[in-house]
Amino acid sequence: MRENTRAQRSVGFLLGLVDEETAVRVRARTGLPEPETPAQARGRVTRAWTWARGLEASVALWIMENDDPQLNALVWRYIPTDSGLRRAIARGVPFAAGRVDPLPVDVTLPGQEPEIPESYVRHGLVGALREVTTVHQGRAAASMVLTRADWATVGAADRERPLPGYARWALNVRPDCPPSVRAGFGTHAKFTHRLRQAGVFESAADYVASEGPAIRVLEVLSMGRLLFPARLKEAEDALRPLVDEHLGDREDAWAVLVQLAETFHGNTPELIVTAGAVA
Template identity: 65%
Template sequence: MRDHTRAEQAVGFLLGLIDEGTAGRIRTRTGLPGPEHPAAVRRRLDRAWAWANALPSSVVLWVLEEDDPDLNAVVWRFVGTDAALRRAVARGVPFGPGRTEPLPVHPSLRDEEPEVPESYVRHGLVGALREVTSLQQARAAGSMVLTRTDWAAVAEAHGERPLPGYARWALSVRPDCPPALRERFGSHRKFTHRVRLAGVLDGPAEYATAHGPAVHALQVLSMGHVLFPTRIKEAEQALRPLVQDQLGDREDAWAVLAQLVETFHGNAEELVLTASAVA
């Protein structure tokens, strides 16, 4: 059993969007490998650090929403210097809808919480956010906004008197910032551009159709049933009609796609349309 290449993983995800019989024939006649073994997917998770830097922050949030301590240990590699998410993971903060009880913390992450900011100790949650005069201070103070109760307190405080710009910036680029609160923080073009640069997406459908390069997004999605099984269907539903309509049972189109995918710079939607047109 060998691990699939990046291109094979990407094409394999798209092949999973058509019926199994047709996908089997396509694989046989184009030389593409069969479905990836779950054990190989698990091995890829262990090497996830290799592409972690290119992972949008919202994808990390979808993994956290599974509230799985083992997955959280994988996510730990993704969050890098993000003190807020690292603190949340180290404290066992739940992210899944409706969950309130703390999660068990993976043994490897115990005692790994970042240092609590001095401003929080002196001024409390809202007070520390109101005191910030730089982005660095805002990120430190904002790292204590962890639970739904914390976010509600921030929203209430902002409603009473707008928070400083740096505080709003630091909180808005967090993937776990409630969308309604993010909208209240700002709607200027520069503001929304910062949010986009931070990797905050509307959902898996946007990631599947509009995020490039296609080979990287599809590679991540090919692990979706392991990384974020609750959200992967949104990505599949977004791409399935296009794949079935443009590629379907066309062996030539699938062969072209397999040749293009590794070096194609556009998103998955553009990749499928290009392969169909070339074929």
């Protein structure tokens, strides 16, 4: 069976937000295939992901929240510059809520733990962060913050005496930085911009409204039931009102959506609204 195109997978995800009767009629009108089976979806995950180049940091974290060693080994390949998440995967750090026991590390993990910074060896966690004077040093020191206890220690240290700016920046753009710790770093517009550049989102609903192209976001979401099921409902709830209002049961609007999806440069809400308006 041939694999669905990116546009078909993306529109198919949105079609899953309407009732089955409407979905059947739209598929008949547009030629969209039936939804992927779980086996097909798993097969697509095990192959190279066309959308995974430069995987957004928060998406990588959401996948890691499954605490699945095989998925973690796959994520490793697409976060080459995120030493913190890579170190966490290599050490079996759990990310699922409430879990404290370390995870087994998949035997196929294609790499080793990033180098431990010398400043950490000499000064410890907080000491290494306080020694930071460059971006590189900040990233290296921040990569040693792994557990919930580490984050609590860092937050307390910053409240006691603010950490250097580069250290704060490196910690702030870690997708696993707890909201309470991030809030202590302030709400400067530069921080918000850097979070977006780093692919860090407060929630799946925030990700839905992120910059285009929409097809990339929708293709990621189309794998959500397999890769980040705990986060998917929030994304679906954010999109469902837009789908109901601008597409609904209008077969012509869905047909336009299929035609636009591959080349549309705006974000996902803009794609949905535009398809409805054009139709």
